[in-house]
Amino acid sequence: MQLIEINKTRYRRHLNFVIVGCIVGLAVGSLGISQGLIALFPDDSGSHFHWNLLGVVVTSLTIGWLLHKYRTHDFMSEVVYVWDLKQALNKINRKMRKLKAAAEQGNANALIALQYSYAGSRLLWQLDDNTIIMDDLAIEQAKLDVLAAKYNLTLDPNDYHESVLKQF
DSSP states (O other), X not given: OOOOOOOHHHHHHHHHHXXXXXXXXXXXXXXXXXXXXXXXXXXXXXXXXXXXXXXXXXXXXXXXXXXXXXXXXXXXHHHHHHHHHHHHHHHHHHXXXXXXXXXXXXXXXXXXXXXXXXXXXXXXXXXXTOOTTHHHHHHHHHHHHHHHHHTTOOOOGGGOOGGGGGGO
């Protein structure tokens, strides 16, 4: 997955629309389904937990299906890209300890994976205005730059491929 520049304003607007749409859809759908089922199949004991739960589950599955179906729509492009980037970074973070140890030994794939992780994290944090830990990221990036210079490597995050994680 290549790192690309995202229009922050468009991304935030579309993400907020998707979030609000999911919240409204979940509320309206689950209440509508559960109230319809309660009207059709009333319970003498007054407990309608199972109908309410079924309404939430059916509506959640429907929203998930709709998000999956429309993930290729132009409106969703930035939102889906960020979701996919977060998944890619999560895969790297799960192997971070091994990657850092291999990077100390001069493993080029580990160094490139770390470069990708730092560049991707910087992109995400700027999009989400999460600048609190940017200083920590700058420190880690400086350590990585020292390692790259030590092993005479040029690190380009676009050289990263998820398949390199299999060796760690």
